[in-house]
Amino acid sequence: MSVAPQVVPCGSYDIVLGSLLLQSRFVAEDLLQRLPNTSTFVILTDANVGPLYAEPLRAQLAELLQAQGNTARRVLLHAVPAGEASKCREMKAKIEDEVLFPNRCHRDTCVVAVGGGVVGDLAGYVASTYMRGVPFVQVPTSLLACVDSSIGGKTGIDVEAGKNLLGAFHMPQRVYIDLNVLHTLPKRELVNGMGEVIKSGAIFNAELFELLENSAETILSLSDMDVVQRVVALTVQVKATVVTQDTKEMGLRAILNFGHSIGHGIEALLQPEYLHGECVSMGCIKEAEIARGMGICTSATVGRLRRCLAAYGLPVRVPDHVATRDVLVKMEVDKKNSQGVKKIVLLEEIGKVLANPYARAVKDHQIELVLEKQVRMVPGAKANGTIRVPGSKSISNRVLLMAALGKGSCRITGLLHSDDTQVMMNALQKVGAKFSWEDNGAVLVVEGTAGKFATVADGEEIYLSNAGTAARFLTSAMTLVPSQNGGTVVVTG
Numbered sequence: 001m002s003v004a005p006q007v008v009p010c011g012s013y014d015i016v017l018g019s020l021l022l023q024s025r026f027v028a029e030d031l032l033q034r035l036p037n038t039s040t041f042v043i044l045t046d047a048n049v050g051p052l053y054a055e056p057l058r059a060q061l062a063e064l065l066q067a068q069g070n071t072a073r074r075v076l077l078h079a080v081p082a083g084e085a086s087k088c089r090e091m092k093a094k095i096e097d098e099v100l101f102p103n104r105c106h107r108d109t110c111v112v113a114v115g116g117g118v119v120g121d122l123a124g125y126v127a128s129t130y131m132r133g134v135p136f137v138q139v140p141t142s143l144l145a146c147v148d149s150s151i152g153g154k155t156g157i158d159v160e161a162g163k164n165l166l167g168a169f170h171m172p173q174r175v176y177i178d179l180n181v182l183h184t185l186p187k188r189e190l191v192n193g194m195g196e197v198i199k200s201g202a203i204f205n206a207e208l209f210e211l212l213e214n215s216a217e218t219i220l221s222l223s224d225m226d227v228v229q230r231v232v233a234l235t236v237q238v239k240a241t242v243v244t245q246d247t248k249e250m251g252l253r254a255i256l257n258f259g260h261s262i263g264h265g266i267e268a269l270l271q272p273e274y275l276h277g278e279c280v281s282m283g284c285i286k287e288a289e290i291a292r293g294m295g296i297c298t299s300a301t302v303g304r305l306r307r308c309l310a311a312y313g314l315p316v317r318v319p320d321h322v323a324t325r326d327v328l329v330k331m332e333v334d335k336k337n338s339q340g341v342k343k344i345v346l347l348e349e350i351g352k353v354l355a356n357p358y359a360r361a362v363k364d365h366q367i368e369l370v371l372e373k374q375v376r377m378v379p380g381a382k383a384n385g386t387i388r389v390p391g392s393k394s395i396s397n398r399v400l401l402m403a404a405l406g407k408g409s410c411r412i413t414g415l416l417h418s419d420d421t422q423v424m425m426n427a428l429q430k431v432g433a434k435f436s437w438e439d440n441g442a443v444l445v446v447e448g449t450a451g452k453f454a455t456v457a458d459g460e461e462i463y464l465s466n467a468g469t470a471a472r473f474l475t476s477a478m479t480l481v482p483s484q485n486g487g488t489v490v491v492t493g
Helices: 026-034 049-067 089-100 117-132 143-149 179-184 187-204 206-213 216-221 225-245 252-257 260-270 276-293 299-311 324-331 364-371 393-405 419-430 468-480
Strands: 006-010 013-018 040-046 074-080 109-115 136-140 154-159 162-169 174-178 343-345 347-349 359-361 409-413 434-438 443-447 460-463 489-492
Touching (some): 006 225, 013 225, 040 049, 040 089, 049 074, 049 109, 074 089, 089 117, 089 154, 109 117, 117 143, 117 154, 136 143, 143 187, 162 260, 174 179, 179 225, 187 206, 187 225, 187 252, 187 299, 206 225, 216 225, 225 252, 252 260, 252 343, 260 324, 260 343, 276 299, 276 347, 299 347, 324 364, 393 409, 393 443, 393 468, 419 460, 468 489
Parallel strands (some): 013 174, 040 109, 109 136, 460 489
Antiparallel strands (some): 006 013, 154 162, 343 359, 409 443, 434 443
16 A cells, blocks of 8 residues: 655755655655756665665666666665674775775765665765765665654764764755555564654654554554554654754754663663664663652653553663663763763653753762662761652552452552552453553553453463562452363463
């Protein structure tokens, strides 16, 4: 199915969004029409994407030029090895020395990036420095690149000291987002991109976030491309709005780094085992927990964020083997830092971050508090103030079980948002209870089973992780669960 293209303005250029833009020759025809004075199109891609999208685009451009009888204009193609390792000084020099200079490419050359974020960042940086800047176009082929790296003109390469530490702001002439490329992505790459999508809703668009909360299965299965296009378009609009108002990251644009301060520190230690969006997901949770600890956002907000990320299969826990001290060291090399002070974006509520300034200074001990498995607390001087006492895990689980056994709707406020209560909710959902949230996650609505849990398959397992209170309450409650053919229900974990 072809979804009608839509155009999202982004300052000096437009982002064209739709399905089958490549296959229908829309991209090739539009390039020739909008860049009539370009003598050479240099398509940069990688070894994986090249055969799928870059080589067909090269052929389309060549055929159209031949049909026009235009032999003076050229189309060149160069593929780099796939992977983050190609985003380096050596690869940039190789493109310049083996493609651009030998083919006598001049300032009327246009670099066309066809690939994910690595190709887009590398190609954009090449274009920004070659002959002091030549035009370039983005054709992103991963969800992460579609909603993030292809928009806003950030280009760059990695160096030993860290990611994206060499680069330039260089705006593309156009960005073509072909939603059809999502069908060829591995599931993990689709999930990877959702990390940035969810972040965008969390910081700037509550409507987008709510849509994401209610559409995980539809989006991950790509079963309704109208919904997918709406999600991608809203995400693109978030970034386009932000970068148009703050081109050089002097203020508002900092909000796009929510989850990235801690996330980049984690990513530097875990790549290539973990992908960018996965590390940003962990970073979002930890930075939101810092905001909660500072009294800026509520546990309900952190809970909504955690549930949404988890619904798309994104990690919400930092692996145990990651040392806090190592993360802090990696965080020292961050463009937002100043005078040796680490800065992060603080989430205030879903759709809004703390402003003026958008990146706030935090102390190492605040970061350690959310990353460490154990924290040593040293008593200080006496202080007068108000302490917000967390809700009771035991009482929360009791209330959840009673509401699930009840009849009709039950609204719960003050619920403790914890791993144990989430385990309890997951188990109760499996036997027929239904949950929804109101008042921005502050109120949990439980649709009870009227004392009749749903039938489960013989031998069906209900996993309780290591949740002690959930295990205590559910072990006896599971005797009420009917199974098919009189079989057993297994409580495990």
